[in-house]
Structures are given as structure tokens and as C-alpha cells.
Amino acid sequence: MFRDETTGKAVLRDVVNATIGFERLAADLRKPSKSLQRMLGPRGNPSTVNFFAILQALQKRVGVRLTVKAAQEPRG
Numbered sequence: 140m141f142r143d144e145t146t147g148k149a150v151l152r153d154v155v156n157a158t159i160g161f162e163r164l165a166a167d168l169r170k171p172s173k174s175l176q177r178m179l180g181p182r183g184n185p186s187t188v189n190f191f192a193i194l195q196a197l198q199k200r201v202g203v204r205l206t207v208k209a210a211q212e213p214r215g
Contacts, residue, residue, distance in 0.1 A: 145181060148178075148179045148180070148181070148183060148185075149179075149181075151179055151193065151194075152176075152179040152180070154197060154201075154203060155175075155179070155193070155197070158197065158200065158201045158203075159196070159197070159200045159201060161175055161176055163200070164193065164196055164197075167196045167199075167200070168189075168192050168193070168196060170189075175189075175193070178190075178193075179193075
């Protein structure tokens with residue numbers, strides 16, 4: 140489970156690189172490859188629309204599935 144944006148973006152970037160690559164993703168989303176790479180970079184800040192578009196493209200091309208769970212605060 141990922142609890143921070145930086146780790147989540149890094150994992151998503153690795154999935155893109157290991158599967159369809161940024162050039163195909165860019166073609167699917169009709170956005171520049173460099174722009175997508177910056178969005179998923181350490182200082183990137185993809186909008187919700189772009190984030191879910193990336194996930195949708197990965198789901199369509201390689202079957203990646205996202206599961207969202209609410210984080211629970213530690214009891215103590």
C-alpha cells in the first residue's frame with residue numbers, strides 16, 4: 140500500500156515504462172510524452188483528470204487495476 144504521492148507516481152511511472160511506454164501513452168491520451176513524464180516525475184502534479192486518464196489507458200492496454208482503500212489511523 141502506498142501512503143504518499145511521490146511513491147505512487149514513481150510506481151505508476153515504472154508501470155508505464157515497463158509496459159506501453161510514454162510514447163504510446165501519449166498517443167492514446169493525445170498529450171505530449173514529455174508532459175506525461177513530468178506529471179509523473181518527483182515534482183509533478185497531475186490533475187485528477189490526467190491521473191485517471193493514465194489509469195484508464197493502462198487498464199485498457201495492459202489490464203492494470205487500481206484499488207482504493209481508505210487509510211485507517213493507527214490506534215493507540
